[in-house]
Amino acid sequence: MKTTWKTFMFLIISTLVLVSCEEDTLDPLTGKYSPPDVYDLTILGAQEREKAGPLYAFSLDLKDNESNTLSMTLFSTDYILPASDYTPSLQAANKTYLISSNGTTFNGQQVVDGTLSIALQDSNYTIGGILYLADETVLKLSGGFTYAYQPDPYIPTYTYTDETQTPAMGGAQGSTPIEGSAMHRITVYADGVFYAYLEVVADANATSLSGTYTIKDGVNSVGQIGNGYYLDWSWYGGAGTLQGGSYYMKGEDKMFLREGAGTVTIADNGGKLAITGENLSLLDLEALIASKGANWTNLPAKGSFILTDVTLSN
Template identity: 70%
Template sequence: MVILPVYRTKKFKIKHMKTIWKLFMFLLTATFALVSCEDDSLDLLTGKYSPPEVYDLTVLGTQDRVKDGPLYTFSINLTDDGSNTLSMTLFSTEYILPASDFTPSNQAANKTYLLGADGTTFNGQQIIDGTISIAAQDSNYTVSGILYLANETVLKLTGAYTYAYEPDPYTPTYTYTDETVSPAMGGAQGATPIDGSTMHKITVYADDVFYAYLELVADENATSLSGTYSVKDGVNAIGQLSNGYYVDLTWYGMAGVMEGGSYYMKGEEKMFIREGDGAITITDNAGIVTITGDNLAILDLEALIGSGGATWSVLETPGDVNVTDATKL
């Protein structure tokens, strides 16, 4: 065993006592900092806003719907047994209030609720933030959300009501254009001529606003567009409708977006028609056409974009098209 000299032992102890002291002070300082940060976080959560007030609103007071341009304004009042009242001003492009999350906005926009003195309130107090979530099953609606009032009150709201919206009685005035190319080009690359055919590129307008674009293959000698057209990915025969598509070129290291084929508008969203069980039927009466289609497979655009172009699936709910008495421009 080696016995160190006394003076070295003292140095060793003094040196390490200093190190331990520095470490202790560091840990103490870090602890104070951590506690301070925690206090700051708690201040953000509990200092400005008190714990939420909870309300369950199950009585439908009033309901109104007004069309203004492309948007419908839904004014809905829900109350509880204590006469607490949620007055909502919601906007949608759909005639029947859709299931969706509605976010705050200072002006009318699809799937938002209005802020301000004439906007959404609770017991007369303006709501300034939060999301109103609405779910629907047939005519049964549920409402939920964490909402913030101008006076810094926090609300945790739930609610339910039943209201049967009537079908939209309004029928727009439809017009269309028809650009033709003979012969129609088809196949996987769209470069193969289809013998004896004409491609009709039909653009439909509802009250002068774009509604649908359809690419269909008809007989080059046909005197009308009447017929039923099946949807085909890569048209190759008369009586087919070109598949709708969407391609973001950044998926392939380039810039831009390519979209085309057949699609229609649902509110502000494009519904790309995909190959499936559905079909488009056209009745052509001396140039005045009616276009109908149901059980249409619709591209799930959100899934496609989210997968970077890997997932070409369709929505669970099929689409439909109903154009009546469209006149040719």
């Protein structure tokens, strides 16, 4: 009887130990978090937009009816805040929100992680997401606001440099000079940040750059602009990349100009330029890289840009 009782107690204790171990094993896997604090933010408070290099910084305060406040700093390459998922970043980057001592906060507490999802319909925004605060509070947010920025686009201060050389057929590195011409290697900056580089072939005796220029793969005459290019030497068994020719920036992406029906018009007023690109064919860089140099195609959408009051740098 004693043996039976001891065996029975051993089985009970063993079962309890196994259950305890199983629970201890599962806890770290499943995680035990406090339920999130839920807020519906529908009141738009302070709002501001400013240029931050190649990006725009959007500062917004969203509140609920009890004045709980989400203060956000978001970044985008677009002038209008686009619909997207915004992830945390310690520095300015496209489609992120700032986390730092001067970054995004909720009721003054720093946000340290989480994703903000923003949708846009007409001028109306909706927002949602799970955010984590520095004190380990979890927030579940929803809400909406109406776009209220002034419609006039921000116009940066444009400057340029101009280096000249004698171009050759097939490009600056070609072997046959283009008689009576000069290549103007124009680099444009927007608020001091690089924006565009153009290889403009003009008459060597011209007193201004005014004119309408076509894009040419291998320049061979006055009135042309050399196209852009991108090569990855690993496609041919080498190392490194070679990129250049004419291109401009769209946010953080390089838009390489390609031969086509597009034009660049320059109005030169005593060295102050107005530069307009229209109907521009642009290299599909993503397709080129994916094909390892086999697919030299253009983007389906044409490119354009307008640069006004571009002043020569000293």
